[in-house]
Structure formats: structure tokens, C-alpha cells
Amino acid sequence: MFELSEEHRAIREAVRAVCEAKVAPHAAEVDERAEFPQAAYEALAASDFAAPHVPEAYGGAGADALATAIVIEEVARACVSSSLIPAVNKLGTMPLLLDGSEELKQRFLSPVAAGEAMFSYCLSEPEAGSDAASMRTRASRDGDDWVLDGVKRWITNAGVSQYYTVFAVTDPDKGSRGISCFVVDKDDEGVSFGAPEKKLGIKGSPTREVYLDKVRVPADRLVGEVDGGFGLAMRVLDHTRVTIAAQAVGVAQGALDFALGYVKERTQFGRPVADFQGLQFLLADAGMKIEAARQLTYAAAGRSERGDADLTFFGAAAKCFASDVAMEVTTNAVQALGGYGYTKDYPVERMMRDAKITQIYEGTNQVQRIVVARQLLDGVQSRL
Template sequence: MSRPTYGLGDDHLELRDVVRQVCEEQIAPRAAEVDEHGAFPEASLRALVAARLHAITIPAEYGGEGGDHLAGVVVAEEIARACATTQQVAGANELFALPLLLAGSEELKRRYLPRIASGEWLGAFALSEPEAGSDVAAIRTRATAGEGGWVLTGTKRWITNAGSADAYVVFATVDPDAGPRGLAAFVVEATDPGLSFGAPERKMGMKGSPTCEVYLDKVFVPADRLIGETGAGMRIALGTLDRTRATVAAQAVGIAQGALDVASAYLGERQQFGKPLATFQGLQFMVADMEIQIRAARALTHQAARELDSHGADLTTAGAVAKCLASDTAMKVTTDAVQLLGGAGYVRDFPVERMMRDAKITQIYEGTNQIQRLVIARDVLSD
């Protein structure tokens, strides 16, 4: 099969080739073991850091590669195609960095972003809570002003890289009566007294990506670790998610593409009734539909990234559309890949069952697809 360019320029195509080589040689061979043992993908993450691919969108002035959002989604797709867990772990760096880039002081950015960009530190983003998932305004974690800073108390849930990250962006309310206008964002370091973690969640997929509750028991945060101003937390959180939904879409496209690659190869090798499965029209139509869906999802993902790079007015809806379609596509394509492999698709000898399990979470996190549809509908109906 030819390798379409999808409208990418030479720089992004060269980047894609570099990422693909790293992933095929150093990440894909470890993916099954990471999933089997629920192991943190240490070696795979080191490979990304060595290739400077773990946090590509951090600006050059903070030690990063200065890649645009389109570069970010190109990288995310290729990593997820090989191992979605590894992409998830590395992708949390972007979730940590974006709030600082959107609202942090220059001093705060220079203190933390170079550490993320170098691979010395790993980042995390602590927004969700037991009673605050889609309803961000319901956050109960409290930040109380104290001498020289803030005291944080509360619980965060479903936090990627919890227990493994070196620094966390934590959202808390400084005024519970103010609703969304009372939220603020802070940087909490892993060594801050009073910070602890729950047991790892027993997940369907993304098993090597640590997900735990985060407990803040009177954690003191110096005043200079407040991101932006008090009351800006909701804007920072939503602004971050507006930008990372394109990355989740790319992750979903990568998972789907990986599943189609495996299924296509299997159909060409497996024979029934004296001929390859690839010659049966019913199966050919399934493959065609998978390719159509992946191309459509990739096009919307690239468009969302370009909207971000141009600071377009449509960036919120573009990200929601891309994330929604791409994650639904990943679930559909991986399920069809399992079907195409038959019994072989249902066992762990082939990676499509892992890809199907990994795909499911893309429909849920960073805003469920029901929330994405609300965002899209409101934009359409407001015209």
C-alpha cells in the first residue's frame, strides 16, 4: 500500500518517518509485555526521551523542540499505533505543560518546563474528582490561603501518571460558594509533604499507564506556584482540554491504524477454502470501511491541530469533533479487527484485542463523547 501524505509538508512527513522508526524498533516490541504485566513503560519512555519525542510541543525557549500542534498529533498517532500506553504516559507531559504555557508566570515556566522537556521530570494533570468528572465546577478540593502560600486538601481521581510523575497541575477551589469562578490551578511537586496516592486502578486497557487517586492532606504550596490568578482555574482547565483533545484524537487514530495494519496482514496470510481471506469480498468491504473511517478521523484530527496552530475561533468545536469521531472510530475499527481475525483476534497472541481494550478509554477521558456532542450541538445551535 502506498503511504499517503494527508496534506502534510516535508517537515511533518520527515518527523513521521523518524517517529515510526523509533516506535517500530523500540516501542512496539515491548507493547505486549507492558500490557501483560501492567508495567510502567520505562524503556519505551526512555526511547522517546532519547529521540526528543516525549514532549515535542514545548517551546524551544524552555528547552523543548518547539513543535506545533500538527507535529504533536503526528507524533501521538505514531506512538499510539505502536503502544497506546506509552503515548498516554508521555502525553501527560503536554497536559502538565499547557496550563503553564496558557497562564503561568515566566518564572514558573522556566522552573518546570525545561525539566519536562529534558525528560528529567514527568508531568501529570489532576482535575477529576470522585464527584467532579464532566462537572468540573463541582470540584471540592480546597485551597486555603495561608502564610506565604496555599494549603490544599482533597482527593483527585483517575489521574494519569499518579505516583510516577514528579510534578502535578492540581485544580482546587479557593471559594466554594463561587462555583466555577472560584477555581484555581497550582503546581504540586511529588515531594511536597501531605501528598500521597491510592492503589493503582485495575483497568480494562492502558494497563502500563499508572492511574491512581491523589490525596492532598494539607499540602502547602508556595504562593509562586499558583498558575495565573485565583478564579482562573476553569478557564485554564477548559483551555487545556480544548488543546489536548486533538492529541486524544490522534491517539485514537493511531490505535485504529495499528489494528487495521494487523488485520490487513492477517487477511493476506490466513487461508480458508483454499484461498487467502483477503480475496473474500465481505471481508474486503469491512477493510474498506475501516480505511474510510480512519482517513476521515485523521483528516479531522489534522484540521483540529491546524485550527489550534492558527489560533482559530473554531478550535473548541474542531477539537470536540475530532476527538468524538476519532475515538468512536477507534472503538469500531478495533472491534472489527478482532472480528476479522476470528478466534485469533480473541487471544493475546495477536495485538488487536489489546488495541480494542485500549481504544475504549478514548471515548471517555478528556470529556466523554456525550460531552463532546453537547459542545458541538451548542456551537451549531448558537448560530
């Protein structure tokens, strides 16, 4: 029987305590004002939960993939916008962890671990979403530098993050095999940002375009090999889809927890509404599906930590399943509260809006099903 280690249970207790004291109290206001959750960032950074995955060699806590997933799950249980702090820090730094030089890691991971900077990931473009290989951002060699020109869209925490891993075309004749990855600093000349997107949910996490106008980047900020960027981007997503699955589990659990408390107190026809079988079935389905999603997410996290050959299957399956569960559970939590669930006086309507994005970013669930199907056709399940 699977059981969390004592260390992992302690991490859950610690991050839950931080979230209950410093994150959850600000969640509604962060959503209402569409402001970056600075108080949550400061609290998470002070507790080594803003980027727990950064190895100890670079000043980080060195949390494994499962511990990082637990951190993100617990933060999302309180505030999904805030959970994008550790989640996007991992997404942005993962290219360096997989393929970066030691110099790059020392230079850029240490400030993130210290809570002095955040890291975002720039893959998508206005005409390159699910079809990332059709990106148009160019990187041209000029002596010892690369010069980047283009626009990146849907960049989470853009403008707040100090650093960005940017994917750009270095050889347009090679298609997906002509893309490279670079580290860009927001203080580099030529970097600017669009207006924040007006979104359905995760309003406290800014989503903006990143404009690159002849941004000159030293050659030592290339991540991995020239023209090796697309494969790197896909490997990164194999790992970080696990974090989105954890985020989805967290918001689903938060919605169920609130609904459970509400239905035990709310009375109709002279009895708590929790006594009615129709509502009990809704709650039972939520509990079962959340736990199934959690176990699949933790299994995927273990494979991420080990770099197992079947990580692609598990990462996509966990992200797809958990996010579908999150959308179902949060919607049903609104239903459980009836008319009150539809108001901003209660958090479940925010959780429902926040949950929706987990079905879309880091690969839509339609794309995840394509990935899973290809893995099955390739025989991955027969090797489990």
C-alpha cells in the same frame, strides 16, 4: 489538496522508526504486567518525543500542534500506554503554557523537555467527573502560601510524574468562578497516591488517586489568576482533545495494519480470506473512516496551533469522531482475525481494549456531542 509538509513527514518517519525499534517490542509485556513502559519513555525522551510540544525557549523541540499530534498518533499505533507519555506531558503542562508565569515555565517545563520529569493533570475527583465544577478539593490562603486539601481521581501517570497541575476551590461561594490552578510537586509534604486502578486497557499507564493532605504550596506556584482556574481547565481541554483524537487515529491504524497483513496470509476454502467481499467491505470502511478521522484531527491541530475561535468545535468533534472510529475499527480487526483475534497471541485484542478509553477520558463522547451541539447552535459552523 491538503498535504503534510516535508518536516512533518520526516517527524512521522523518525518517530515510527523509534517506535518500531523500542516501543512496539515491549507493548504486549507492558500490557500483560501492567507496568509503566520505562524503555519506551527512555527511547522517546532520547529522541525528543516524550514532550515534543515544549518550546525551544525551555529546552524543548518546539514541535507545533500538528507535529505533536503526529508523534502521539505514531506512538499509539505501536502502544497506546506509551502514547500517554507525550499526551499527558502536554495535558499537564498546557496550563503553564497558556497562563503560567515565565518563572513557572522556566522552572517546570525545562525538566520535562530534558526527559527528567513528567507532568500530570489533576481535575477529576470521586464526585466530580464530567461535572468538574463540583470539585471539593480546597486551597486556602495562609500567608504567602496556599494549603491544598482533597482527593483527585483518575489521574494518568500518577506516581510516575514528578509534577501535577492541580485544580482546587479557592472561593466556594463563586461556584466554577472560584477555582484556581496550582503546580504541585510529588515530593511536597502531604502528597501521596492510591493503589493503581485495575483497568480494562492502557494498563501500562498507571491511573491512581492523588491525595493532598495539607499540602503547602508557595504562592508563586499559582497558574494564572486566582479564581481563573475553571476557564483555564476548559481552554486546556480544547487543545488536548486533539491529542486524544490523534491517539485514537493511531490505535485504529495499528489495528488495521495488522489485520491487513493477517487476512492476506490466512487462507480458508483454498483462498486468502482477503478475497472475500464481506471482509473487503469491513476493511474499506475502516480505511475510509480512519482517514476521515485523521484529516479532522489534523484540521483541529492546525486550529490549536493558531488558537482559532472555532477550536472548541474542532477539538470536540475530532476527539468524538476519532475515538468512535477507533472503537469500531479495533473491534472489527478482532472480527477479521476470528478466534485468533480474541487471544493475546495477537495484538488486536489489546488495541480494542486500549481504544475504549479514548471514548471516555478528557470528556466522554456524550459530553463532546453536547459541546459540538452548543457550538452549532451558536452558529460556529456558519463561520467556518
